[in-house]
Amino acid sequence: MSGPNTAVGSQVNGGTPLGPCGDDDCGIRDVLDRLGDRWTVLVVVELAKGSRRYGELERAIPGISQRMLSLTTKRLCRDGLTERIVHPTLPPQVEYRLTPMGRSLSVMISALADWSRENKAAIAEARARWDGSVGTA
Amino acid sequence: MSGPNTAVGSQVNGGTPLGPCGDDDCGIRDVLDRLGDRWTVLVVVELAKGSRRYGELERAIPGISQRMLSLTTKRLCRDGLTERIVHPTLPPQVEYRLTPMGRSLSVMISALADWSRENKAAIAEARARWDGSVGTA
DNA sequence: CTGAATCCGACCAGATACTG
DNA sequence: CAGTATCTGGTCGGATTCAG
Numbered sequence: 001m002s003g004p005n006t007a008v009g010s011q012v013n014g015g016t017p018l019g020p021c022g023d024d025d026c027g028i029r030d031v032l033d034r035l036g037d038r039w040t041v042l043v044v045v046e047l048a049k050g051s052r053r054y055g056e057l058e059r060a061i062p063g064i065s066q067r068m069l070s071l072t073t074k075r076l077c078r079d080g081l082t083e084r085i086v087h088p089t090l091p092p093q094v095e096y097r098l099t100p101m102g103r104s105l106s107v108m109i110s111a112l113a114d115w116s117r118e119n120k121a122a123i124a125e126a127r128a129r130w131d132g133s134v135g136t137a
Numbered sequence: 138m139s140g141p142n143t144a145v146g147s148q149v150n151g152g153t154p155l156g157p158c159g160d161d162d163c164g165i166r167d168v169l170d171r172l173g174d175r176w177t178v179l180v181v182v183e184l185a186k187g188s189r190r191y192g193e194l195e196r197a198i199p200g201i202s203q204r205m206l207s208l209t210t211k212r213l214c215r216d217g218l219t220e221r222i223v224h225p226t227l228p229p230q231v232e233y234r235l236t237p238m239g240r241s242l243s244v245m246i247s248a249l250a251d252w253s254r255e256n257k258a259a260i261a262e263a264r265a266r267w268d269g270s271v272g273t274a
Numbered sequence: 275c276t277g278a279a280t281c282c283g284a285c286c287a288g289a290t291a292c293t294g
Numbered sequence: 295c296a297g298t299a300t301c302t303g304g305t306c307g308g309a310t311t312c313a314g
Contacts, residue, residue: 028178028246030260031253036173038307041165054276065308070277080263091275092314101256108252109165115245116168119238123167126217175287191296202288207297228295229294 034079039064039072041109044098047082048106051097081105171216176201176209178246181235184219185243188234218242 035041039061046052046060058069073096076082081102087093098106172178176198183189183197195206210233213219218239224230235243 027253027257028182028250029175030257031249032172032178035169035249038166041169045165063308066277067279067309068307071307078264078267079260080267081260086276092277094276101259104256105252108249111248112168112172112245113165115242116164119241120164120167122238123216123218127215130215130217195296200288203297204289204299205287208287229297231296 034075035109037072039068040076043069043072043076044081044102044106044109045113047096047098048103048110051085051095053096054094057096076102171212172246174209176205177213180206180209180213181218181239181243181246182250184233184235185240185247188222188232190233191231194233213239 042061042064043057046057052060054069054073057073058064058066061069064072073082073084077084080099083097083099085095085097087095179198179201180194183194189197191206191210194210195201195203198206201209210219210221214221217236220234220236222232222234224232
């Protein structure tokens, strides 16, 4: 997984050199603003397992408040990443599921999760080392 | 319900089914907390192009304050994603560069940037459609 | 059950001024 | 040039309450 690149001063991938727009961020922020919040990623991960109802999501994501779940699903729907299917039953049932675009995003998130797992220990170690040499003085 | 995931089996990727830990987020948050803030990603992207000095980063990332640049680089160093090389010259020069782990992260970010570019238009369109049907009434 | 609305605290981030 | 310290404000997120 480690970058096979040899030159530090060059790009790290061949497909997109991270900077085809020059100094611009090319809209990375657009995605990160969405992924940056506390819950969006977790909701996408849960929906990647299959369609879920409101209460199912609430129970599947410990700690999320109704407010944040509502806001998060609404934003995802707004951006075309999820669908909201209302079953006119009694009591009402609402089903959420990823759109094809949402599913493609979940692949990105999955890759990020892989990276996280692979490097979590190394990060924790580096952090401990830094804290030890700086904090203790 | 405790385990509704058993009968779903609709994962979107084969490598890692997004949920090998059951109900846990597997530390995705650890990465997202780092990537979530406004500047970390931009700094990593800039450093992916090559080593940079403090002032170079400041100029390359329009809008970043000295405070945030300082905090961001410090956090990246702490997590072992960047190195800080001090040249004992006059005036002092400090060079920042990605570590191998940082470079591997920049690959993830690059993939995310690719996704962003590919889907930005679709997101904007979906958002406009949603705003049009909901906001306008 | 599925939300929306409101209040409120916590944290992030910008501006500014100062130091080595 | 390369930071740090302090003040302040805007936004995110939680708890509660109300509604369809």
